[in-house]
């Protein structure tokens with residue numbers, strides 16, 4: 001699939017649920033309104049959609065959410081998609097998770113063909129962890145990480161940089177990732193969804209973070225590229241990488257290779273734009289995949305060039321009403 005700007009779309013991110021056992025302050029309200037279950041596609045329907053994308057040339061699928069591992073029987077989906085890794089067109093099946101339930105799924109994930117996962121950890125301080133996630137227990141997350149490591153999964157830690165919240169912890173996170181053999185990816189907070197509180201207060205540009213890290217660590221620009229938005233450096237002292245995802249200060253749209261499917265079958269063509277295509281209707285209209293494939297083609301043909309996020313005191317409203325947990329982060 002090639003979009004109107006010549007970008008090859010080979011990466012599908014699938015939000016399998018908008019529900020979560022955490023309520024991270026930058027992601028959700030304290031009492032979010034979740035989608036009624038009747039609107040959510042079954043796991044069989046999600047698998048059929050993914051298979052259609054793989055037929056159209058998608059090579060990498062990431063399962064995300066909400067928290068994907070809270071969806072009941074989600075391992076059925078992993079097993080089904082894992083079969084596509086055996087010469088049926090898919091090169092990589094992966095997962096983004098908060099790791100609260102990872103300990104009991106890690107071995108099965110490996111059996112399904114998952115090799116690398118992203119785990120979100122914004123702080124290593126248990127009280128701070130509870131404050132950021134409102135519900136989360138750091139000990140469960142660390143147990144999940146240990147199980148994943150023991151099962152042989154490669155792990156990248158995702159950390160949202162939050163001014164006045166975790167900005168004093170980045171050196172500690174770099175050292176911890178070095179010791180645990182994890183990569184680290186720092187992310188600027190994006191104006192997605194109308195969450196409680198003032199987002200501008202916590203926005204921290206990663207240029208500032210990088211300058212501070214350079215006081216303690218030798219950061220060597222890396223040629224490592226995943227086709228994704230992260231720009232990487234190697235940390236000489238630890239031998240691990242740090243990625244910087246800077247949607248606010250540096251737009252990464254020109255190399256965008258991805259689209260995002262929600263658990264209701266809406267296909268978002270850009271994280272930062274409202275336009276989406278309804279794939280649930282063609283999916284349910286026919287047992288044949290022909291209408292569905294036509295809808296996918298039509299959607300890719302209108303993928304927008306990019307987005308521009310702004311967070312400042314004049315733009316107090318979020319850029320978009322929908323949260324990351326709905327679109328699939």
Ligand code: SAM
Pocket residue numbers: 020026027064065066067068096097098118119120158159160187188189190191192324325328329
């Ligand atoms: N629940 C899983 C997790 O937290 O890893 C997967 C879904 S979560 C929406 C995916 C990623 O999006 C997490 O790393 C989270 O920190 C990030 N995220 C959520 N809202 C964000 C925002 N407004 N700005 C930047 N990153 C955000």
Ligand code: SF4
Pocket residue numbers: 020021022023024027028065066067098120325
């Ligand atoms: Fe849940 Fe992930 Fe959003 Fe946190 S960032 S509330 S773990 S979906």
